[in-house]
Amino acid sequence: MDRTLIPAIALLALVFGVCETTGIDLWLQDHFYNFATHRWLVDSHAPIPRLVFYSGAKTLVRYIGYLLLAAALFHKWIPFLKDIPRRGLWVAVLTLATAPALVGYGKRTTNTFTPGQIRRYGGDFPYVKVIEPYPENDHPVKRGRAFPAGHASGGFALLALAGLATTRRGRIIGLATGFTLGSVMGIYQMIRGAHYLVDTLVTALFCWIVFLTWRRVLGIYPRKEADLNPPSSEDLPCAGGFRSASP
Numbered sequence: 001m002d003r004t005l006i007p008a009i010a011l012l013a014l015v016f017g018v019c020e021t022t023g024i025d026l027w028l029q030d031h032f033y034n035f036a037t038h039r040w041l042v043d044s045h046a047p048i049p050r051l052v053f054y055s056g057a058k059t060l061v062r063y064i065g066y067l068l069l070a071a072a073l074f075h076k077w078i079p080f081l082k083d084i085p086r087r088g089l090w091v092a093v094l095t096l097a098t099a100p101a102l103v104g105y106g107k108r109t110t111n112t113f114t115p116g117q118i119r120r121y122g123g124d125f126p127y128v129k130v131i132e133p134y135p136e137n138d139h140p141v142k143r144g145r146a147f148p149a150g151h152a153s154g155g156f157a158l159l160a161l162a163g164l165a166t167t168r169r170g171r172i173i174g175l176a177t178g179f180t181l182g183s184v185m186g187i188y189q190m191i192r193g194a195h196y197l198v199d200t201l202v203t204a205l206f207c208w209i210v211f212l213t214w215r216r217v218l219g220i221y222p223r224k225e226a227d228l229n230p231p232s233s234e235d236l237p238c239a240g241g242f243r244s245a246s247p
Contacts, residue, residue, distance in 0.1 A: 088164045110144075149195045163215060183200075
């Protein structure tokens, strides 16, 4: 898992490059928008989808974060947490705190507009990609906040749950939880015209990178040599001190 940091960074660059140099974002959004009725696949104001996939999902992520913080703070006093690594809990807490915050900073600086805000889909602003400049005579007065995907970042930050497991099965469950919730939140935003595919994919990879980076910062990976090479029985202390080597 930890060895995927460099491949994840490379994949992030590849995904961003492909989306920036092709029309895949608009091609996909065209399938979510009805040009005859001028409506998205899901109405942004429909109460039930918004409650479940927006407000409800955000609340769920928030309370999971609170639970993880409480578990990290009171780890040694809660018996059923003894098998969960405390540093893994802090990695999850820090990932949930910093990944969405960094994504939010990106949204404030990249200055792109959501699908529902561009003229192609009935909005008021020109469409430009993240690295493209606006036309000289068509520069918006307000700033766009489309890239990356802020809403989905909370769900994808839960990929850090994989770091709480000590078994492969547990890590898979953690990964599946974060990936599923983040994907559901991201797809909801896409089918209502609030984000592009590139926003969601970049956010997912970025959250994974933040998670793996915190594992390195807190010393979980790479493992210490002593952890990888435990002492043999000949090096262990006995009643009379340390056992000496055989002649």
